[in-house]
Amino acid sequence: MTSRQLTGQPHPLGATPDEDGTNFAVHSDIADRISVCLFDDEGTETAHWLQQRTGSIHHGYLVGVSPGTRYGLRVEGPWDPAAGLRCNPAKLLVDPYAGAIEGEVDWDPAVFGFRPEHPDAIDWVDSAPFVPRSVVVDHDFDWGDDAPPRTRWSDTVIYETHVKSLTKLHPGVPERLRGTYLGLASDPVLEHLTGLGVSAVELMPVLHFVHDRALVARGRRNLWGYQPIGWFAPHAGYAADNGDGPVVQFKQMVRRLHAAGLEVILDVVYNHTAESHQLGPHLSLRGIDNPAYYRLDVHDKRRYLDLTGTGNTINTDHPATIRAIADSMRHWVTRFHVDGFRLDLATTLGRRQEVFDRTAPLFQVINQDPVLSSVKIIAEPWDVGPGGYQLGGFPAGWSEWNDRYRDTVRDFWRGVTRTVPDLATRLTASADIFLSGGRRGPAASINYVTSHDGFTLTDLVRYDHKHNDENGEDGSDGSTNNRSWNTGVEGPTDDPAIQALRRRRRRSMLATLLVSQGVPMILGGDELGRTQHGNNNPYAHHDERSWYHWDGADADFLEFARTIVELRGANPVLHRRTWLTGLPGGPGSEDVTWFAADGMPMTLADWADVGTVAIGMLLNGDALRPLDLDQTPLDAASFLVLANGAPTAVEMAVPSGVGEAKWTVAVDTTGDAPAEARAFGPGEVITLEPFAMMVLSRTGASS
Template identity: 50%
Template sequence: MSYSFSELDFIKPELGAEFTGEGTHFAVFSAHAEQVDLCLFSADGREETARLPLPKREGDIWSGYIAGLKPGTVYGYRAHGPYDPGNGHRFNPNKLLLDPYAKQVVGELAWDDALYGYRIGDAEEDLSFDERDSAPFMVKGVVQDPDFDWAGDAAIRRPWTETIIYETHVRGMTMTHPGVPEELRGTFLGMASDPIVEHLVSLGISAVELLPIQYFPDDRYLVEKGLRNYWGYQTLGFFAPQPRFLSASRITEFKTMVKRFHAAGIEVIMDVVYNHTAEGSERGPTLSFRGLDNLSYYRLSPDDPRHTYDTTGTGNTLNVAHPMVLRMVLDSLRYWVGVMHVDGFRFDLASTLGRTRHIEFDRDGTFFNAIRQDPILSGVKLIAEPWDVGDGGYQVGGFPYPFREWNDKYRDDVRRFWKGDGGLVAGLAERVSGSARQFHHSDRGATSSVNLLSAHDGFTLMDTVSYDDKHNEANGEENRDGHSDNHSDNMGAEGQTGDEGIRAARDRRRRNMMATLLLSQGVPMMLGGDELGNGQGGNNNAYCQDNEIGWIDWSGLDDPFLAFCRKAVAFRKAHPVLRQERFLTGEADEDGNVDIAWYRADGAPMDEDAWNDPELRVLGVFLCRPANGEGLDRLFLVFNAGGDCEVQLPHVDGVSGWTRVLDTGAEEDAFAEHPAEDPAMVYAASVAVFVPAR
């Protein structure tokens, strides 16, 4: 069929391929191109059936409308302009380019030297020019019809004080679960299946945080080693779901998953990567942004624009300081909220997004201000990974409201305390009370800290108590990759062991750390599989392990630790004193109630000497909060990383005695209630919680 552009009496504001009901409007940004061609392909993407120069240009937007062109059409772009790397330009019309706004991606990127704008192996390196057509090896975009039956779906907008996050991976979560139909494993529909949803509901999870699901290719060097980009932190299509997560090549499957989670009361948070793309450094391939307008889309070296400026460790940095690149990011976020109904985002290497034209991080920068004023985006959940690899990139506590932040200080201090390191009592107190030193400023609340024990990057909880050292040999980098300082402890044997004493000690330490997480102020985040005792064989950088190393092992469904986690989550939900919106001050209210107080084991208040005692391993904390007009919610928590000790319970007005409601040192049910003697015995390496006797 022959296509040609039609005249329109209006200019559509949307970028990308927009089906109007009568035809399709195409629009793409390039400030420095001299011509942009729309390329249409056969349904299988193998044959280029038409190449049409976009007829309109206004404000650096190239556009055209084709009447009668319907959803399902496969397309891409070619951009003409100067190939002048020394001045930042890398136009090469021989290279087919993925539309940055493509809503669906089809095909598989087949690595070939033709995907590069220069001749691989040439003496002039990236200054040379490659004339081969890359289309046979490239993925393409697909025109979409946005219609979907969202009837009955509504945004949950759960308060942060009631939020419990579960970070997981679509394939990792579903590949080995015996109850997920085999044909749905590794897909969005597998995530939406009854066994997965029922597990999350029974655990008490309120939000799933999915590792990247926007389109990403497998890195060439991984493919050549027989590995894959499992985690997905190499985005190329910011509007398109990852095709390998679709069971039947329909993006509506993602919408079905979201609708199913919402029906179960679970929000969906996307891990998004707007700090860099899959095109890498100037020696990387030309797949989309580089070929459309390298000088606009990427930060380039101010000394030599031939080279990319890298604050991400991936070879390039997306230039969100450019207004049209910023618009693309905001359009993408609004698309996932408005069209795909997601509930929030976790921003990978978010410090990069706050870097100004002068490269420095600015918490009042354009990106953050654009988010904060946006009536759609300012109302969803926003989480920053508050660092990158550039100068001044570590910014924990430095992000503006309404962002929350991953708190690696929480992870490290809690791991070190339970590992038995000295001088950590003060650090533990900071983390349990919400990390006020980092976050109590600029009208930020006590939910600013996203507390975590483990995440996709690093040891799982089980591996934290099973390995002294990382074991990343399967990654093919001679164990050089991944962090070496994990604050882990194998407790007597490296890896799996049949020693019952070591296994019991590991179980207790996992209970201690999970209890600490769920007893802390802030927003708790669990790593998917930790509740099941899932390990990765000591691999703390399983980014390329799309196999049993990276997948969750569901054999722990009957593990007593899963039952413990369920009860610990339920306990948190039952006690508003554990999830307060404001930071605790230790000052008495008008009724004389103190919201937080710290105690030594002998019942004396913590003083400066105690806080600085490197040998102190036990800490008591009293918490109090009015419980919705139904009386006070009061708890006394004891964290004991030392030996058995007697702990004097606090004398509080109106409390005639205490009941022990949690004891991680108990041989059987840790949540069994027992009247507490005073002083109370708190076992070695355990957490104990007391409530006023009823």
């Protein structure tokens, strides 16, 4: 495939087509020469050396190269692993800015840049037959009247899910679309999501990823997708076979989700790549500019710093890497209309010379960028390096996965003592973590009880221990810190009492999540009663452990989930935009008040008492501030939340001195049936069954 070359432009990076050809631009500080290698339909390769260089950008315009053209990069330059330099022109590389990627890695020895018997020696075997191709993409697309929902953080309810797992077994989704972008955006799935009442889907990684060599050797394939190789390309494996390809289908998915009022948040992995450690494959960044893109061990530059647990760590001290990440994020917002990002192992991205800094260059770039500063940013606030746990340490305007919330709620609902004080803090958006300096609001806390990492909600009440033997790692993978309780028997049981208590505990944990201040995140499938059979790390299970079983859905629990999500959305006191203070603005006007089982306000002795296993929380609708409302309602509902984290029933008195109006039961997690609309007046006693929660509402003035 021959083409005449013109000078072209150094920007934008990647392949940019127009009506006459395609501009190619690649960054490398160390390359002597970069060639774009075009492949025709028969696989014949034609190399074109990019003859122009502007600074560190190698570029050229190839006349006649059109969208759909497959290509790769070959980089000539120094090979000196001891100095961290790994250029090898025998290895065909994926363009880091490729808009689409076609094909998979065939784990032949040729994909490695070194000779197996001598890792410092270059390997000259051509890798082209065994690696993916980059594809030139035309991003023209008819978005029609698409507009981002722009849901306020305070109104957001996130649904974390996986493109394939969500629809693989859905009987209402056409079989050809199951497990695809279009399947996720099909009518039955949209009806489920909107019926549940969530406002955003958070998709596990959809940037193009690789199936790990070790997994393939065991006959498995990566499901979760945390091994990226292309930050600009939607994963090709989630495209239906209809001729449109992953780019168009991804855009169609977003357009349909937006039309249904749902935001799209992407779980993005910018902290490492699939190239692994110094004995990993030569697929992209390693061969283009190894020391620019990766953090190397200063004592032995053959080796990579591993702050991510994956073998390598992206170097966010280097301007080219910062630019690539920011360009990628901007690409997904402007080209694909996504509404936000969850940054995997975000501590890694904020390290300066290995030390975390909330004012790190990448964070500053994101916050000042007019595109990126307007979308939702969620940090996973840890990595595996020194000082990696940084919950509460991210910039104002960002939100963070709050694992302290997860752990406390799990502990309370399995009967761990001394949990009540911490539970009160978590219910009110973890001000001890996020309020510092007054720069952040309750939405900084992404509250969750379950996520893709760990047990599902059903397994949380069914298993004491992980059951990961079938992962092929001798059960060593997955966390041992599950904070679960099997409710008396490990695994499934026919015992009706245990089954009933398990269902109650599930309802109580979900209800807790939805009445907490902050932003709730529901793990997709929990509303259906999904189980992974005790596997808390099924990252490579393309099977029934990972699929959502729609035919076997727990209809009662699904209806309960819809009810509690709707209750939250309809009542601003349950999702305030401002912090609760507990301070009075007048008699009986505290925005939150805490009560002991006797109906009296909690004392210091009550908070300190190891025997305190139940608590009452009154959220006062009359104390809502103008900032919490679009318009001031005549009668904002107040809520009394009663929670019993003990294995025995507790008598709880309805508080006196906070008005004479009766409280009506809105939610009762005790039984499977919907709550009866019973009313209780001040001083009346309610028997709260073991591990049960009751939410009561009252409309009108408190006095």
